[in-house]
Amino acid sequence: MQPIGILGGTFDPLHYGHLRPALEVCEQLGLDHVRLIPSRVPVHRPQPVATLEQRVEWLQQVAEEVPQMVVDLREVERESPSWMVVTLESLKVSFPKRPLCLILGMDAFLKIESWHRWEALLQLAHLVVTHRPGSLLPDEGGVAELIAARQTNQVTDLYRLPQQQGGRILLLPVTQLEISATAIREMVAQGEDPRFLLPDTIRRSVINQYPLEEE
Ligand code: ATP
Numbered sequence: 001m002q003p004i005g006i007l008g009g010t011f012d013p014l015h016y017g018h019l020r021p022a023l024e025v026c027e028q029l030g031l032d033h034v035r036l037i038p039s040r041v042p043v044h045r046p047q048p049v050a051t052l053e054q055r056v057e058w059l060q061q062v063a064e065e066v067p068q069m070v071v072d073l074r075e076v077e078r079e080s081p082s083w084m085v086v087t088l089e090s091l092k093v094s095f096p097k098r099p100l101c102l103i104l105g106m107d108a109f110l111k112i113e114s115w116h117r118w119e120a121l122l123q124l125a126h127l128v129v130t131h132r133p134g135s136l137l138p139d140e141g142g143v144a145e146l147i148a149a150r151q152t153n154q155v156t157d158l159y160r161l162p163q164q165q166g167g168r169i170l171l172l173p174v175t176q177l178e179i180s181a182t183a184i185r186e187m188v189a190q191g192e193d194p195r196f197l198l199p200d201t202i203r204r205s206v207i208n209q210y211p212l213e214e215e
Helices: 016-029 052-063 084-094 118-124 142-150 155-159 181-189 200-209
Strands: 004-009 034-038 069-071 100-105 126-130 169-172
Touching (some): 004 084, 016 034, 016 169, 034 052, 052 200, 084 100, 084 118, 118 126, 126 155, 142 169, 155 169
Parallel strands (some): 004 100, 100 126
């Protein structure tokens, strides 16, 4: 059974730094598809600026044209905070026979020990950590120990259910795109055009979603 990829995020807004790595992970690992999961009430970070409806619409508009991507609204439909561990538990019920691969940019992975019930994540899913400009793996500390204990370079390890042997961690180089949603919001607030940093189909509505800063 091919694994399913999971990419959670605030997508405030969605940009090519989300989409290109997700597609490359899907193709390099032979995943069945990648589920893009927008958070409703993000934890561990400030609340999004764009509305929930708008963030979902951007994802749907773009994913409609990409057969490898599916928008999954389970965090949006849940009242409780968007804890990833709860999301993975619910995905395991939906897809009991498929291994789950949680895709994280390096910046997100470096903070994994602060996530709610983080150790349980590795009983539910494998982690696929993509390189991201500006974030490097540490040589020591909890994250380095986690890598030492769990790392694999074998894609076939991800085809086993993580609950049988504990989740594995695969570090994957992807095309490096130094794009962040924060930088896009700041550009738009200063009246600059984020063209070519995100899909053109959503660009106009992204520009309208972030207020111009007053002089
Ligand atoms: P913000 O700047 O608002 O914090 P962001 O651009 O980091 O947002 P998120 O929605 O928080 O985007 O990120 C969701 C996931 O996508 C995280 O795992 C993050 O590491 C990953 N990601 C975001 N941008 C990139 C990028 N340029 N390259 C690789 N991974 C990325």
